Amino acid sequence: MRQRHRTLRLLGSLLLVAAAGVSATGAVPAGPGPTAIPLDRVVPAPASVAPGGSPYRITDGTRIRVDDSREVRRVGEYLAGILRPSTGYRLPVTTHGGGIRLRLAEGAFGAEGYRLDSDRRGVVITAARPAGLFHGVQTLRQLLPAAVEKDSVQPGPWLVAGGTIKDTPRYGWRGAMLDVSRHFFSVDEVKRYVDQLALYKFNKLHLHLSDDQGWRIAIDSWPRLATYGGSTQVGGGPGGYYTKDDYREIVRHAASRHLEVVPEIDIPGHTNAALASYAELNCDGVAPPLYTGTEVGFSSLCVGKDLTYDFVEDVIRELAALTPGRYLHIGGDEAHSTPHADYVKFMDRVQPVVAEYGKTVIGWHQLTGASPAKGALAQYWGLDGTSAQEKEQVAAAARAGTGLILSPADRIYLDMKYDESTPLGLSWAGYVEVRRSYDWDPGDYLAGVPESAVRGVEAPLWSETLRTSEDIEYMAFPRVAGVAELGWSPAVTHDWDAYKVRLAAQAERWEALGISFYRSPQVPWL
Numbered sequence: 001m002r003q004r005h006r007t008l009r010l011l012g013s014l015l016l017v018a019a020a021g022v023s024a025t026g027a028v029p030a031g032p033g034p035t036a037i038p039l040d041r042v043v044p045a046p047a048s049v050a051p052g053g054s055p056y057r058i059t060d061g062t063r064i065r066v067d068d069s070r071e072v073r074r075v076g077e078y079l080a081g082i083l084r085p086s087t088g089y090r091l092p093v094t095t096h097g098g099g100i101r102l103r104l105a106e107g108a109f110g111a112e113g114y115r116l117d118s119d120r121r122g123v124v125i126t127a128a129r130p131a132g133l134f135h136g137v138q139t140l141r142q143l144l145p146a147a148v149e150k151d152s153v154q155p156g157p158w159l160v161a162g163g164t165i166k167d168t169p170r171y172g173w174r175g176a177m178l179d180v181s182r183h184f185f186s187v188d189e190v191k192r193y194v195d196q197l198a199l200y201k202f203n204k205l206h207l208h209l210s211d212d213q214g215w216r217i218a219i220d221s222w223p224r225l226a227t228y229g230g231s232t233q234v235g236g237g238p239g240g241y242y243t244k245d246d247y248r249e250i251v252r253h254a255a256s257r258h259l260e261v262v263p264e265i266d267i268p269g270h271t272n273a274a275l276a277s278y279a280e281l282n283c284d285g286v287a288p289p290l291y292t293g294t295e296v297g298f299s300s301l302c303v304g305k306d307l308t309y310d311f312v313e314d315v316i317r318e319l320a321a322l323t324p325g326r327y328l329h330i331g332g333d334e335a336h337s338t339p340h341a342d343y344v345k346f347m348d349r350v351q352p353v354v355a356e357y358g359k360t361v362i363g364w365h366q367l368t369g370a371s372p373a374k375g376a377l378a379q380y381w382g383l384d385g386t387s388a389q390e391k392e393q394v395a396a397a398a399r400a401g402t403g404l405i406l407s408p409a410d411r412i413y414l415d416m417k418y419d420e421s422t423p424l425g426l427s428w429a430g431y432v433e434v435r436r437s438y439d440w441d442p443g444d445y446l447a448g449v450p451e452s453a454v455r456g457v458e459a460p461l462w463s464e465t466l467r468t469s470e471d472i473e474y475m476a477f478p479r480v481a482g483v484a485e486l487g488w489s490p491a492v493t494h495d496w497d498a499y500k501v502r503l504a505a506q507a508e509r510w511e512a513l514g515i516s517f518y519r520s521p522q523v524p525w526l
């Protein structure tokens with residue numbers, strides 16, 4: 001079955017190449033000439049691809065036609081923003097004329113799906129929602145030569161292969177997490193990562209906003225959290241924090257790329273920065289010093305103090321007010337210095353507060369050792385070696401209705417080293433080469449979990465060893481593209497040998513975008 005799928009796709013590609021070479025658009029030179037990128041080169045693999053017909057050529061006369069709707073126009077402007085610098089064309093975004101058309105219509109596209117039709121006359125992307133148009137635009141981007149990503153005028157030609165793509169995601173949760181606590185990342189650095197995630201159709205940006213080493217979000221009712229608790233980071237550097245306006249800017253930018261921001265305040269453990277900022281939060285009333293190391297599991301909020309819950313409520317209230325998204329992540333991992341009974345008590349008291357402020361609880365999977373609230377999601381970060389008992393605890397919660405986000409550490413922790421020579425990252429979950437991070441199925445990953453409980457996948461990037469955008473990119477690329485594919489593409493398209501070829505073709509695009517990446521020996525780079 002898989003073999004047949006591949007053969008058909010190969011045949012399609014050959015036909016396409018032939019079609020592009022002899023196409024009668026006039027503008028395309030005859031003979032061997034330029035060829036269009038095959039429709040099936042896209043990452044993540046689309047649900048269905050039917051190549052055929054002549055390619056469309058973007059020219060100086062091309063318009064980007066949009067519906068008369070603010071949101072559709074915004075997607076059109078975003079596309080124009082990508083195409084104008086490299087093509088040098090005007091590409092007006094208008095409600096008439098043609099060339100590239102973005103339109104909303106009823107149809108079986110789902111909330112994020114789209115259909116892309118391309119022929120000699122133009123490219124039409126159709127979707128039920130603006131998010132679908134946006135994802136369709138990402139597909140269109142990948143069908144154009146990598147040089148389209150550059151910010152100076154390039155020669156072209158700008159051909160889009162003929163045919164039809166019908167596409168809709170496998171999972172509604174396709175997340176990436178960035179730890180801005182261990183090392184702080186500026187608003188611009190976060191926005192840069194968001195732009196990279198958008199290219200692969202991610203739809204959630206989870207920000208790990210607090211940990212032992214730093215509190216990164218301004219909370220008006222507890223100002224020292226940020227001004228003092230955010231004043232350092234791993235290794236003792238200056239740290240930093242987001243003002244509320246900074247944070248709103250991240251949320252706004254992510255929304256413009258159709259990513260929902262999921263804020264995390266990690267409690268009751270991982271709280272040294274908060275405990276250092278306010279002595280009264282400590283059971284003994286004594287503030288510990290700020291922490292710049294990389295140990296985990298030594299701090300805990302004081303579960304027996306009422307003030308702890310005033311604090312937690314204030315933080316949740318202010319964070320919820322900054323969050324248009326549905327979710328609020330309360331961490332809950334590695335609370336090794338919180339006795340289990342206290343942990344359960346704490347979670348029982350805190351989860352309703354999240355609901356009170358209109359948000360849905362997410363916790364790391366240790367939350368399943370307490371009583372997850374109705375509708376809560378648990379984020380699984382175990383590994384092959386996690387005990388059967390712990391896996392069963394998660395599976396039982398899933399059977400009882402807790403949704404799961406899968407982030408297996410020995411698969412998609414992007415901070416794990418690729419191999420023993422990787423200069424950055426950690427290796428507590430082992431080395432994770434590109435194939436290992438791609439080659440698993442979220443649908444049957446955890447035994448005893450009903451498929452409907454799996455909401456999707458998320459790739460965490462912990463930053464104990466990462467300081468710059470270049471560091472982020474080196475650890476994320478190429479693995480993050482595989483996570484995107486696990487979250488988006490139908491299981492039937494999953495095939496390492498085909499994937500690695502599509503992945504290799506992305507490198508040119510990363511180079512054009514200035515993205516640093518790891519040249520894994522497992523991938524046949526061109």
Ligand code: TNX
Nearest residue numbers: 296333334364381415426462
């Ligand atoms: C485990 S994963 C942690 C983090 C570390 C990470 C490093 C999780 C919920 N906790 O505190 O940063 O490992 O890989």
